Amino acid sequence: MRVKEGTKEKDILEAAIKVFAQHSYHGAKMSKIAELANVSIGTLYLYYVNKEDLLVKVFENLWKKLYVEIESLAMREDLGVTEKLDYLIDLFFDIFSNNPDLATVFVNEQHHVMRNAEVDVMYYHDFMAKAELIIIEGIKNKSINPNLNVKVLRFFILGGIKLLLDIWAKEPKLVPLSAIRINVKTVIKKGILN
Amino acid sequence: MRVKEGTKEKDILEAAIKVFAQHSYHGAKMSKIAELANVSIGTLYLYYVNKEDLLVKVFENLWKKLYVEIESLAMREDLGVTEKLDYLIDLFFDIFSNNPDLATVFVNEQHHVMRNAEVDVMYYHDFMAKAELIIIEGIKNKSINPNLNVKVLRFFILGGIKLLLDIWAKEPKLVPLSAIRINVKTVIKKGILN
DNA sequence: AAAATTTATGAATCATTATTCAAATATAAT
DNA sequence: ATTATATTTGAATAATGATTCATAAATTTT
Structure with missing residues (x-):
């Protein structure tokens, strides 16, 4: 089986903090969070239920x-x-x-x-x-x-x-x-x- | 010419305060504000540029x-x-x-x-x-x-x-x-x- | 009482994005 | 090497709700 690579869960949360801080909750785009975390949009939903x-x-x-x-x-x-x-x-x-x-x-x-x-x-x-x-x-x-x-x-x-x-x-x-x-x-x- | 009736401008702002308070800015729907102010959605845009x-x-x-x-x-x-x-x-x-x-x-x-x-x-x-x-x-x-x-x-x-x-x-x-x-x-x- | 003008309406449009999921990929087990 | 399983991807979907604008209504002016 394939194994999880890197520290995606943590990376995503840290990216989210950055984007929430800069754009406020509703202005924060999932695509931007994915970009900062260096993962695809789909991966966000692998680690977190939703925004x-x-x-x-x-x-x-x-x-x-x-x-x-x-x-x-x-x-x-x-x-x-x-x-x-x-x-x-x-x-x-x-x-x-x-x-x-x-x-x-x-x-x-x-x-x-x-x-x-x-x-x-x-x-x-x-x-x-x-x-x-x-x-x-x-x-x-x-x-x-x-x-x-x-x-x-x-x-x-x-x-x-x-x-x-x-x-x-x-x-x-x-x-x-x-x-x-x-x-x-x-x-x-x-x-x-x- | 027709004359503005009532106190729509004020009514709208007061309705907006209520709805902003209850749902927060992004959760506030223009339709709800219009409803509370007893005006149509279009009227909101007569008195205010936008949300x-x-x-x-x-x-x-x-x-x-x-x-x-x-x-x-x-x-x-x-x-x-x-x-x-x-x-x-x-x-x-x-x-x-x-x-x-x-x-x-x-x-x-x-x-x-x-x-x-x-x-x-x-x-x-x-x-x-x-x-x-x-x-x-x-x-x-x-x-x-x-x-x-x-x-x-x-x-x-x-x-x-x-x-x-x-x-x-x-x-x-x-x-x-x-x-x-x-x-x-x-x-x-x-x-x-x- | 007809024309002119301002005010009001709300269905239709339009743009935006969160979320999904079928396909692809990487690793482990056999 | 092949199969099985877990992980990753991102284009397509779907829902939402702000805004527009053609139409109607009300009032005043002529």
């Missing part, structure tokens, strides 16, 4: 990676809430810092994935729950201002980081990632910690 | 409204930077509070509009410039922490507010707008003011 599946897989990989990290972070008893928030912010920036296209897709296409209730967003919700736990822990031990609403905080920080990632991915020179990282940490520490 | 134009007009109206408000706010010499930031946040929430669909479109479709460099985004840039001026003013008179980067701050706050608006528009009960408003103000005051 939607391609986008879903991008997010699945991403949230899974984020979840695995936050899970081990949440468990650590040697770290205070302040340090955990610090690590959390680093986590985001580290994942995207060498892949601006992924950042662009993450920011702009999530609502496509979320729109379909069928799609498995397990890791996303798991991640969010863990993040909330950390904030709740901080409120309990009084290191976070208890007057603040947990959900509001969570989304405010995530939203702020998302837009900054988007801007950075478009023009890395305009606002360097290092500046973003430091500033976000400062605002969060002063803004939400007691 | 893209419909989306652009939504944003033009919005940014113009925001710009007019921030312009008069920036001029006021009786207000300190703290109060101005306060008004600014209120401005966003007031505009969207009785139109969650508009909030959804604002959050999710801006990148479509921005993608096309041709499109007139004058008011958007003007708004951003004014917002930056207010922050710079705050840094000058030492009411804002001078270690913070102006652009980063601007986008962080805007991004945080955007995602919160999106969440709220989807499920107003989950996170009430009043809670969002108060929390955002608290974080910003503690986080960026000296």
Whole structure:
């Protein structure tokens, strides 16, 4: 029997990220993805069910990676809430810092994935729950201002980081990632910690 | 000569906002917009060049409204930077509070509009410039922490507010707008003011 | 009340692309 | 070397929905 050659599955997903980032989900042509991945159009459908599946897989990989990290972070008893928030912010920036296209897709296409209730967003919700736990822990031990609403905080920080990632991915020179990282940490520490 | 009947131009735009919010730009069908606006498909093209134009007009109206408000706010010499930031946040929430669909479109479709460099985004840039001026003013008179980067701050706050608006528009009960408003103000005051 | 002009209609057109699948190809097993 | 099986291809298909435009309707002007 014939054997699969190369790393087509991975090549295709990476090509998809590039094309989704550049043209947005609906503007992304399967033919372009095939071209960038150096495979034929038919091959795309050998490895992925359809275009939607391609986008879903991008997010699945991403949230899974984020979840695995936050899970081990949440468990650590040697770290205070302040340090955990610090690590959390680093986590985001580290994942995207060498892949601006992924950042662009993450920011702009999530609502496509979320729109379909069928799609498995397990890791996303798991991640969010863990993040909330950390904030709740901080409120309990009084290191976070208890007057603040947990959900509001969570989304405010995530939203702020998302837009900054988007801007950075478009023009890395305009606002360097290092500046973003430091500033976000400062605002969060002063803004939400007691 | 025959005279235009009713308020078709406005009806169409409002229908478009509803359909864009529910189905996202590419999922929005012109036929559905026509149906909601109680006009024929052909009539859409009497008032707007095409689908893209419909989306652009939504944003033009919005940014113009925001710009007019921030312009008069920036001029006021009786207000300190703290109060101005306060008004600014209120401005966003007031505009969207009785139109969650508009909030959804604002959050999710801006990148479509921005993608096309041709499109007139004058008011958007003007708004951003004014917002930056207010922050710079705050840094000058030492009411804002001078270690913070102006652009980063601007986008962080805007991004945080955007995602919160999106969440709220989807499920107003989950996170009430009043809670969002108060929390955002608290974080910003503690986080960026000296 | 007929002509002129503007506004409104929606079936037909047209372009675009995701997806399919019959054929070709490459490798392994016999 | 031949057969069997898995992989790859890309032209053809099929569905979708934005846009057009010939026709009709409403109002005003003469």
